[in-house]
Amino acid sequence: MWKVTLGEKPGVSQLKREKTTVPRPAVGEVLVKVKAVSLNYRDWEVINGQYHEVFSSGMVPLSDGAGEVVEVGEGVDRWQPGDRVIGSFWQGWLAGDLKNAIAPRSMGGPLDGMLSEFVSLPANGLVLCPSHLSYEQAACLPCAAVTAWQALVVEGHVKAGDWVLVQGTGGVSLFALQFAKLHGASVVLLSSSEDKLARARELGADITLNYLECPDWGAEVQLRTGGIDHVVEVGGPNTLVQSFKALRLGGQVNIIGYLGGKCGEVSPLLILQSHSRVRGIAVGPCSSLEALCGAIQAVQLIPVIDRIFSVDNLGEAFDYLASGSHMGKVVLRLDS
Numbered sequence: 001m002w003k004v005t006l007g008e009k010p011g012v013s014q015l016k017r018e019k020t021t022v023p024r025p026a027v028g029e030v031l032v033k034v035k036a037v038s039l040n041y042r043d044w045e046v047i048n049g050q051y052h053e054v055f056s057s058g059m060v061p062l063s064d065g066a067g068e069v070v071e072v073g074e075g076v077d078r079w080q081p082g083d084r085v086i087g088s089f090w091q092g093w094l095a096g097d098l099k100n101a102i103a104p105r106s107m108g109g110p111l112d113g114m115l116s117e118f119v120s121l122p123a124n125g126l127v128l129c130p131s132h133l134s135y136e137q138a139a140c141l142p143c144a145a146v147t148a149w150q151a152l153v154v155e156g157h158v159k160a161g162d163w164v165l166v167q168g169t170g171g172v173s174l175f176a177l178q179f180a181k182l183h184g185a186s187v188v189l190l191s192s193s194e195d196k197l198a199r200a201r202e203l204g205a206d207i208t209l210n211y212l213e214c215p216d217w218g219a220e221v222q223l224r225t226g227g228i229d230h231v232v233e234v235g236g237p238n239t240l241v242q243s244f245k246a247l248r249l250g251g252q253v254n255i256i257g258y259l260g261g262k263c264g265e266v267s268p269l270l271i272l273q274s275h276s277r278v279r280g281i282a283v284g285p286c287s288s289l290e291a292l293c294g295a296i297q298a299v300q301l302i303p304v305i306d307r308i309f310s311v312d313n314l315g316e317a318f319d320y321l322a323s324g325s326h327m328g329k330v331v332l333r334l335d336s
């Protein structure tokens with residue numbers, strides 16, 4: 001079998017594809033033949049040494065993947081060969097709130113990730129694939145979809161009649177759009193591209209705005225909606241001030257990403273005067289992946305995939321992700 005590992009120096013070109021032996025599932029583990037993986041902005045940061053933690057060479061990158069169970073270890077009765085499964089982003093965070101005592105670890109750093117022909121994972125760190133999804137579609141769920149679900153559904157209790165603001169058209173944002181619509185909420189979506197805005201309207205976005213043409217979008221959104229209930233904040237300091245301007249009194253801001261940079265100034269008065277609830281989101285537990293799989297199975301929701309690359313074109317796929325041209329997810333198919 002092969003696996004791809006981080007090199008001594010950062011960079012996609014430094015990744016190494018190595019031949020190794022197929023692992024045997026330990027007690028309580030399940031051996032999975034990985035069929036597809038999806039790329040996240042975090043994976044790009046990890047590989048390029050720009051993540052807030054640096055991981056050593058030899059680690060297998062990429063948190064998200066789906067595949068087929070080929071063998072189960074001793075003591076596993078929940079899975080059997082042939083089952084189609086998805087790996088949870090966090091291993092060890094099964095359900096409930098994240099607590100210090102749980103100390104979960106994430107796939108693709110520090111734990112070995114999914115860019116490997118086979119992986120052996122704990123039986124309780126896997127979720128059954130919705131039957132209507134291909135492996136490529138299922139591989140989109142562990143990080144981006146769980147993050148959007150955790151922010152809006154588990155923590156935010158989004159409901160019909162709410163207004164949700166999503167920024168950009170990347171993986172997290174489009175899942176947030178789909179989950180908000182699933183719960184009867186209305187959505188404001190921001191993008192830098194007119195073409196992407198048009199496609200977002202087809203996906204159900206109620207109000208679309210070009211954040212480059214309308215830099216003071218917070219006031220415009222406030223005017224047109226009467227105030228946003230849930231912000232899915234992926235821009236960071238560049239967008240946070242506008243998000244508070246868009247918020248209704250007592251609205252919620254989910255701090256998720258920092259695409260516009262990690263440092264900046266935000267006055268505490270913005271939080272205080274908006275009576276807002278600001279919370280950090282760090283993906284979510286295995287139970288959230290399970291819950292969203294149940295929901296999307298029920299309504300036959302399909303994740304938005306922009307492009308599928310062969311694993312042999314890994315570099316091209318990461319260049320495409322870094323270009324920001326994509327809308328939704330970028331996926332790698334592992335059977336080559």
Ligand SMILES: NC(=O)c1ccc[n+]([C@@H]2O[C@H](COP(=O)([O-])OP(=O)(O)OC[C@H]3O[C@@H](n4cnc5c(N)ncnc54)[C@H](OP(=O)(O)O)[C@@H]3O)[C@@H](O)[C@H]2O)c1
Pocket residue numbers: 039040041042143144147167168169170171172173190191192193196211234235238239255256257258259260281282283284321324325326328
């Ligand atoms: N905390 C967590 O649990 C968690 C989980 C997943 C991701 N994240 C973070 O969330 C962010 C998004 O991740 P992703 O995987 O969805 O990324 P992605 O798929 O790469 O999304 C990129 C898109 O974001 C939009 N964008 C870029 N810069 C922007 C800016 N300054 N303001 C507003 N929008 C901007 C662009 O959309 P347009 O082309 O439409 O303009 C771009 O295409 C990243 O910072 C990632 O690290 C955090």
